[in-house]
Amino acid sequence: MANSQVVSHTKITQIDFARAGEITSAMRIVAEKEGRAPEFIREGVAAGRIAIPANIHHTSLSPEGVGERLRTKVNVNLGISGDLADEQVEWEKVDIAFELGAEAIMDLSNSGKTQSFRTRLIEKSPAMIGTVPMYDAIGYLEKALISITAEDFLDVVRRHAEDGVDFVTIHAGMNRRTIESFKETGRLMNVVSRGGSLIFAWMEATGNENPFYEYYDEVLDILHEHDVTISLGDAMRPGCNYDATDAGQISELIEIGKLTKRAWDAGVQVMVEGPGHMAIDEIAANMKLEKRLCHNAPFYVLGPLVTDIAPGYDHITAAIGGAVAASSGADFLCYVTPAEHLRLPDAHDVREGLVATKIAAHAADIAKGIPGARERDARMSDARRRMDWEEQFSLAIDPVRPRKVFESAPPENEGTCTMCGKMCAVRTVNKIMDGLVIDLDNE
Template identity: 45%
Template structure:
């Protein structure tokens, strides 16, 4: 391994191949990418142990990125199913995926994802460490600090590009949480594992207490740290409470340490957020966390739509993106109900991509505006192939247009408003 981290390269004025690729994809001057990486406002996840893939830049003034989730569990260990999901999320235009496996062949699933994926791959190492502690020692609370760090390094060696690690969770945050009167307490799986471990062992979170040890591992492999949100609000009633803000303060302190060490870092959060809280949430995060990219888990705009949470997340995600969020994690219709099917994954991906594109428009992204303009022109010109290629879901568009009439418009029929007007204006013959 000869490559330094993207951050250290940028600070030395070195333009890396990853920066060049991102600049080309974003249609921006590569110097702006270099400056963003150097300042910590842009990250480019790429583990030194992974070969070339479709790198993405995440952060200020870039197109909003979309992440998908796959992984096995004790209830479903079908690697072929997860491989099909992986292939779909890539075809659908996701910029990254995360392996959230909590059962079955966890190592095998991760290595499959790293081998097959042509996009950035993330993970949550505490999941594997906790599950293996149950298998080896009988309980999650029997997990050791060594277990946690060994799992992180093992996954880094395998080539994981970014990791969600709940370092910004300490006893100060936990005490604040206990005094808030929250409705949903801890809804983060990683956060719940650490809460049980800290309270049972009466010890500080090792991922916080030994943060420098963590940074050494991440820096060695240039793994991007995704600061896990252990106490994100699990209901709109808990949005912007004292515990959430205490967690952001802790995250901000650790972000500064990671950036100083030359480790790429972004911040996760916040979960369930009513629409009138979204803009304030983004502003507080950006302020406290030194402009680090914000990885949005949702945001879910309401709690009362089980089966439709891909829609509630798209509503919140679009508003969050317009307000400055940089990275949207998809939510499927199965959220709060069960394990997602292939169809759930598809619905979640498309909803998140719609939200990201709508937010890009609101932020004035030139590529997004050009794509919308081209779609409008294709509709007026009855350019079916153009409409299909520009669609966020080309297959659905293809099927729908194939079922239409000669005017390719199932709503208007032969009296399509755009085409009738265009005929008399001389736009179409």
């Protein structure tokens, strides 16, 4: 099979070295983080089941593995927009992502010159950095969309790769065949992917094929040179439950499966992006379908959001879908904040969205039997039994909020909280087990 061949070009990427039987320092770091043998990681990378997005220019990176039988990773989206271009707020979001241990940050800045922020982020970030070069094309090139050429688009991809971006979202699966399926079958929400909509508009205006599809080999050459992982974007992802698992989504997924093998043949690591919005009973089947059609490449999903009627609470609807998706085979969750569909998220939204998504990821890891997942919960339970509040805070996904809530209403009885006070079941049974007599009236 193509994904098990040793490529003949110069060894640059993690998949190049893995196929040659060599364990890189990044593979060793991932193995240690995951509690796996280095050879387990190497075999997964060589087969394409695991990706280690690690641009050779990103020197501050602490590598992470994304893929089969590894911890579910979480991504934070941030970046300025044309309406809200406050870079300081974006750095606050970065600090929250670092504080709460997000494994990835996507800079989705889409207004003006974005390179300065991107390069400084890469310089300081231990988390892997992703971008969507299509978002940057208009600001970087200073051209109208319909005036941009295929070579222009490739130049933007090249610049992001040279800057040190670890993975790039490339919407190469939206080709003429995909668009034909979409137009024939129709949709309630049409195309909701920002990058996908721009490519669709460019294709319709120029009459040309998707440049990222037509010149896919050239894109792969650029990515291979810098070891940038390609995240094959789902331009036709459903933007509402009504459109989930339709002809547009599935026809694009078929194309992405073909593109996955071509990337592996070129020595480029692959992740595949997925929906979107989807009813809860469709999620597991979609995860299995992606793994089958895309040859077990790591799957990166946004949500999915399991209902469309909870604006302001979409971090919850996405976390529900994310837990189901990850427990059914998804490897990487993109967070969703309470501001989804409403505005650019602020720092508070980022914290809320990231915590919700990390809960979903951890819940899925328990279900998948990931090493160490259940053990952390057991340590929390033991700390609760011993009423060791400091240890409980330290084990929490977000240590800040539980401390703040607990200290906002101090209990009269040491070791308890104001929910039960001296009638705390844990306190009562602890005393009985220690041979003490319980006398609530005199305590």
